[in-house]
Amino acid sequence: MNDLIPLMVIIPIIAAILLNLFNKNNSTVKILSFVVAIVLPIIPLLANYGTYYFGGHAPLTDYGTFLSLFPNSILNTLHIGITYSYGSMQQILIFFLFIIAFLAILTTIGERKKISGTYMFLMFMGLASVVAMLLSDDIFHLYxxxxxxxxxxxxxxxxxxxKEKYETxxxxxxxxxxxxxxxxxxIGFLLALVGSVNITDIVHVVKxxxxxxxxxxxxxxxxxxxxxxxxxxxxxxxxxxKSDMYSKATPSGSALLQTLSVIIFISIGLAIFRIYNGISYVGTFIIFFSLAAMIxxxxxxxxxxxFRRIIGFLAVGELGYLGIGFGIGTKLSLTAALFQGLNEIIITALLFIGFGTTLYLSKTSEINKLGGLIENNPKTGVMVLIGGFALAGVPPLNGFQSKVMLxxxxxxxxxxxxxxxxxxxxxVTFMTFIKIFHSIYLKPKPKDLIIEDNKIPKSTTFTMGVLIIMCIVLGLMPSLVVNGFNAFIGGLI
Amino acid sequence: MIEYIIMIIGILGAILALAQRDLLKAAILTGISGGCIAVLFQILLAPDVALTQAIVGAAIIPVFIALAIYKTHGVDNND
Amino acid sequence: MINTQLAALLTSGSFIIIGLYAAIFLDNIIKKIIGLSFIEEGANLFLITLAYRADGIVPIFLSGMNPQWFAENSAYPLPQALVLTSIVIGASTLAVMLAIAMVLYKKHGSLSTDEILGDKNE
Amino acid sequence: MSDTYSKISDSVNKFKNKLKKDQNTGDNVTSAMAAELTIISTVLISAIMLRHLNIILTVLIILGLGLYLSTNTPIIGKIRREQNDSLDRMTFYVILTLAILVTTIYWGIIN
Known part of the structure; x- marks a missing residue:
């Protein structure tokens, strides 16, 4: 049913406001955020495709009388209210986004005794606004x-x-x-020319x-x-x-931050692509900036x-791959870019949380001072290694599939x-990953490094396990996701 | 004619606000230029926006800045 | 004389330029934030000047009006609705920036950007 | 043949003394050289993509870039200094990109 579509945005916002209210007592914050985070991934699976018109303002075609005033002009397809369009691409991306958000919240609950309600408020607000950006068909809504x-x-x-989070x-x-x-x-210039803010109308006028x-x-x-x-x-x-921001947040926080950036990339990138792909040199601008990002x-x-700054830079570099997919602009390259975006969300979340465990144990993130962590947590070491393979595009994992398509x-x-x-x-990304992995896990332990003996919380290992399973499943059966993206992009071009 | 005067006052207020040594005067001048923009909105046939801008631009923003300056009681000495 | 719309466009352009100048050259962090709020106000003013119609009427649809006549000479209401939210966004961004600036002052004891945000390891 | 050898060795030495200030372990120098090689190779390869505009221009650009990159070898030092975290450098590059974006688009319309 169509009215499940706006629920994907309203429920996180309500949860955020409630969490902010119950900021003080710890247990309600934990329970509420856990329950909402579990419920959220189910909604995109239930909602079926279609568009949702806020305030019941369906496009003018449904109003017979009004049309008599403006016969057969472009007005008859004008969208008056805000419309949310929910297709196969939105369903896949929002489903995986909610899973990553659930895992990030789970790790935060696991690692910290006292959870502040406002931190959960910020996570849910970021989540809700990013989902709204993906769903909405309205350029001012994006702003x-x-x-x-x-x-x-x-x-x-x-x-x-x-220490230096305030400066960043x-x-x-x-x-x-x-x-x-x-x-x-x-957006003002575009509005001055076209007169409507709805992207489908703008595309209709431009085409x-x-x-x-x-x-x-x-x-x-x-x-x-x-x-x-x-x-x-x-x-x-x-x-x-941007990479400085990733390096200053908590590991689960930066995992969510880079997910937000990838989804913003896709939502505004698609809007730019739909409106401006008539101009010849739009692709060249996008390719130039994404090449610069990678290099x-x-x-x-x-x-x-x-190492937190290194993964931050790797995450920003990976966005270059998406940019090249958008810049080339064929049907295959757009599907490959969306698939690469989805893979990048999972892999970089795995790397941030994985390397975050070393921070949890040794409280320092300088790779020269670290070493020899393989012997007190071999499990996380192996999981991070698999994450690195996925990042570099080693065959059985999902990174390989999307990079081959690109x-x-x-x-x-x-x-x-x-x-x-x-x-x-x-x-070279694989080489960077091996350099960090060697200097944290395989290098002999420096004498002055003290490692607290408290175990890594089970929730973090569970999160990394789920992320690795997703990498492998998407790697072996990419058609699960690629057909959805293909269908969506087919409708676009 | 009146709108050209309002525009000039707004721009001058903005320039002076940035040239002030004492930051409290800068906050007041920001309020003045915010108020000029509110009147300008009314001239440009947008009454509801003029109301919001009058409240936000001429009242709330200067109070925020003045509060921040009070908390940091800084005087811009090297500018 | 130039008409109102062109003059208002020039004012919004000059607000944006003043704001950009302050964001680049001024060293005091509070002044930099004031400059950035000028950029926001300039962008809002730009949107409203697009909606203006010379000697038109305020876009309030009274019951007796004929819609055809109203559509022909009222100012365009859509950007005005957009600017309502974007003024509030500008104010909230300013509030967050001032809060961070206060914390930075407490930590570094000075308001000049070189000392607060300066690069230590250079 | 020997002068190319001496050119490579003094560029390695340049790396060594340039990286003197921070802890100068083996992998710092190797990763700096790896970064150097990636930059040179990727910039030159992406310069070839200009062939869609016109061929002579691409040849000139590649020769110029190749010469520039090979003469002042430790370009990684300059690139890292250009991208440190100080705000003024960031705002400079932000305003520069904004200006270039607007001018190239306007230049595109005029002719």
């Missing part, structure tokens, strides 16, 4: 939730116990206050050539919306601040010494250079 996610991400970073949060907000209004001005798609205002709106997208996602020049972040990751689509489109660079960068 509002873009701003809410900025504040939620800053809150999640501030909830960790890192401040820099992120300052750059956000430059990126956000530029996105709003871009039918009602506006000259090479007019300065239309192109300027592309430039500004593209700039806002660069900020929200962490492509250069924002990759340093710069891999070179920074290689020469860092704090390389295939690059070759089909006639860009062999992109295929070579993708292979080269994934080899």
């Amino acid at each position: 509002i939730f873009f701003e809410i996610v900025i504040i939620a991400q800053v809150g999640i970073v501030l909830a960790s116990n890192h 949060a401040m820099k992120y907000m300052i750059l956000g206050s430059i990126g956000g209004p530029m996105l709003l001005t871009g 039918n050539g009602l506006i000259n798609s090479y007019s300065p205002i239309f192109l300027l709106s592309f430039g500004l919306i593209f700039f806002g997208w660069l900020y929200s996602v962490g492509l250069p020049p924002f990759h340093t601040i 710069l972040s891999i070179s920074m990751a290689l020469t860092e010494t704090d 390389i295939q689509s690059a070759l089909d489109k006639g860009f062999p250079e992109l295929a070579i660079i993708m292979i080269l960068i994934s080899i």
Whole structure:
């Protein structure tokens, strides 16, 4: 039934507000967040596809009388209210997003005795706004939730116990206050030209050539919306601040942060692709910035010494793969990009939580001071190793499937250079991962390193187990997910 | 004619707000330029937005900034 | 004389430029935040100037009006509804930034960006 | 042949003394050189993609890039310094990208 669709956004928001109310007593916060986190993944499976019109404002075609005023103009398909469109792509991504959020909340509950209600509030608010961005078919809706996610991400970073978290949060907000209004001005220019905020209407107007798609205002709106997208996602020049944010949050917090960024990448990226793929050089801009993201972040990751910063840079570099998929713009490359986005969410969450266990034991994240952790927790060591293989694209796991599809689509489109660079960068990613893995687990233990003997909480090992099972299942049977993406993209192009 | 004066006051208020040494004056000038924008919204045929901007831009934002300055009682000495 | 809409566009452009100038060159963190709030206000003003219609009427649909006449000379209500939320967003972002700035002041004892956000390991 | 050998060895030495300040274990230098090689190779390969615009331009750019990258070898030091976490450097690059984005789009319309 269609009215389950908005529930996916309303339930996390209600849960967030309640959690904020019961901030003080610990047990209600734990129970409430646990129950809501379990219930959430079930909703996308039950809701069936279709669109949901808020306030009952169906498109004008359903109103017979009004049409007599404006016969056969574009107005007859005009969407008045906010519409949520729920297709197969949204179902898959939201289902996996809710599972990752459940696992992140489970790890937070497991690791900390005292859970603050506001931290859970921020996690649920970030989750709800990201789901709303994916569902909504309204470009101003994207801007509002873009701003809410900025504040939620800053809150999640501030909830960790890192020393320099305030400086990073401040820099992120300052750059956000430059990126956000530029996105709003871009939307303003688009609104001035088209007059409607609903993306399907804009695409309808642009496709039918009602506006000259090479007019300065239309192109300027592309430039500004593209700039806002660069900020929200962490492509250069924002990759340093974005990876800094990942490195300052708690391990489960940064696992959720990078999931938010990937989903924002997909929702705004699809909006840009649908509206602007008539212009010839949109693909070149996207490919240029994602290549820069891959090259710069891999070179920074290689020469860092704090492993949380290294995985932060790897996560930002992985977004380059998605960018290339969007930049090429064929049906196969878009499906491959969505599949790569889904895999990246799972793998990077596994790596953040996996390496977070070393932080839990040894309280330091400098790889030069660490070593020899393999003998007191071999299980997590092996799980993190499998995560690294998935990141690099080793065959049985899911990273391999999506990277092969991306390389295939690059070759089909006639860009062999992109295929070579993708292979080269994934080899160097594997080398970076092995460097961190060796210096944390395999290197002989330095004398001054004291490792607390408390065991890693069972919930963390359970989370990593579930993530690895997802990697393997998606690796062996990619068609589970790829057919859904294919059907969605088919409707788009 | 009146709208051009309002616009000039708004822009001058913004420039002066950033050039002030004493930050409290900067907060007040931000309020003035926020209020000018509220009147400008009314001239641009958007009465409800003018109301919100008057409350937020001319009252809430200066109070926030003044509170922050009071808490940090900083004077901008090197600018 | 230039008409109201063009003048309002110029004011919103100058607000954005003043804000960008402050975000780049000013060293005091409170002034940087004030500059950033000017950028937000400039973007809102830009949206409202798009909705303006020279010598039109305020977009309130009274019962007796004929919809055809109303649609032809009322200002466009959609951006005005959007700006309502975006003013509040600007204020809340400013509030969060000021809160972080206060904590940074308590930690570093100074308001200048070089000392607070400066790069230690360089 | 020997001058290329001496060029490689002094670039390795340059790495060594450049990385002198922080703890200079073996893998710091190797990972810095790995990063160096990745940058040079990926930048040159992505420069070939300009062949869709026109061929002569790509040849010139690749020669220029190759020359530039091979002469001042430890480019990784410059790249890391360009991307440290200080706010002014970040805002500079942000405003630079915004300006380039808007101008290239406007330049695209005019001609």
